[in-house]
Amino acid sequence: MFRLSELLRYERVVIQCHDNPDADAISSAFGIRAYLSGNGKESKIIYSGVERIKKRNIKNMVEWLNIPLEHVKNPGGFPAPELLVCVDCQYGEGNITKIKADAVAVIDHHLQVIGDGEFDLGAIQSQLGSCATLVWDLLSEEGFDFKANKDVSAALYYGLLTDTNDFSEINHPLDKDMRDELQQYCDMGLIKRLRLCNLTIDELEIAGVALLRNYTDFDKRYAIFKSEYCDPNILGFISDIALQVDTVDVCAVYSLRENGARLSVRSCSREVMASELAEYITDGVGSGGGHRDKAGGWLQKDGIEDAGMNVDEYVKGKIAEYYDSFDVITASSHDIDVAAMKRYRKRPIPKGFVVSTDAFPEGAPLMIRTLDGDSEVKASPDIYLMIGVQGEVHPIKADKFGAYYRLCGEPVNIDDDIYTPTVKNEATGEIKELLPLMKSCVSYTDAPVFAAPLERGVKIFSDWNPNGYIRGKAGDFLVLKCDDIHDVYTLRRDIFLETYEEI
Ligand SMILES: [Mn+2]
Known part of the structure; x- marks a missing residue:
């Protein structure tokens, strides 16, 4: 990654969108141009290719946000800039007409397909939902004033919106951060009008x-x-x-x-x-x-x-x-043959737990990032968050906790090298680390389970979690409590073998 301030070393900067540019490419170029002109540097935004922009929403975006976008008909005759910045695409690729330049910068959110030697400055982050997000991040790093630049804010917001199907396909936190910041500054009426002329x-x-x-x-x-x-x-x-x-x-x-x-x-x-x-x-x-x-x-x-x-x-x-790749197990009515399974009990290893209300106030919607997906619960004195030996988290009801664990003062050994357990308050966005809040407990050894390795994946549905499921992969262990075989869950193979012993 480079910093936008490095672009200030160059005179005659041209920012090029991919051919037949979309809102993401144009907004990215517009953001970079605004940064350059704010620092006293002139630049041009161009695109090439045979096709002129036809889509009404793109034409309106360019017109309404005053984006100086030029179409280059004859790329061969285009005077070589000192720096060419390619946005939402990669220099030399099939979707962008090649223009000669002294130096090349690439800012893109697709998987990198060109060699590192083919550009001088590069910011390529393929996990992002839009190139606009990457430009927003680079601008933020330079202290860009989004509030004062409402057109840039609206353009970048619209770039992400169109590249992620109205934000429904967003998956990176940085995308969400940009959406949340810029929605305060852009004209939502204008965004709405752009959305309603989206199809040709x-x-x-x-x-x-x-x-x-x-x-x-x-x-x-x-x-x-x-x-x-x-x-x-x-x-x-x-x-x-x-x-x-x-x-x-x-x-x-x-x-x-x-x-x-x-x-x-x-x-x-x-x-x-x-x-x-x-x-x-x-x-x-x-x-x-x-x-x-x-x-x-x-x-x-x-x-x-x-x-x-x-x-x-x-x-x-x-x-x-x-x-x-998976079987479906309904916890309340399964017919798993436990007679064929071995019995195990927990080794008495101190485990960590956090009472959910020690992290956030009662009623707060919590998102727990577990090793195999996000899980949602409301903070309550009745909900405890168990922390496993590898930092994995799962929620448990207080009465279940009481039935299986007793408090102990011994330190808990958690391997948090790879993963530090956290919990997020969905209402405020605040994220807390769980380890500083952790207490320790040890399981009663008299709670035996039936367990066996899974031959293929499973999804377990339980009454207390009607919208979600517990997942397990082949090789993981399927575990059922001996005294209540409808209490069924999965554990990763290494975690199971570390925490359980055969009876
Ligand atoms: Mn894009």
């Missing part, structure tokens, strides 16, 4: 055609749609419609790009979180994530071709594989 009639046709070409699994109740090349927000539009179909509880929509495919996922199934499915599909070949019901991602073509497949086969194969 051609894009409506693309959506219509994509909706005709579906693959539906009526048994598992999911559908896959392939769209022509289109804006990510069109994919979200298609998937929002598809999810309303009575035979579809989960859908994935993708469109091919030069380097891969853009993906949008929706779910209204209790058994499938959209974020989890998006992560599963993109695992190892891109990036993906989002929320329980809406998520998105990116698939890199190279990774898929390495697996000897094309994107169509890959997406279809991964989704089928995902559905085959």
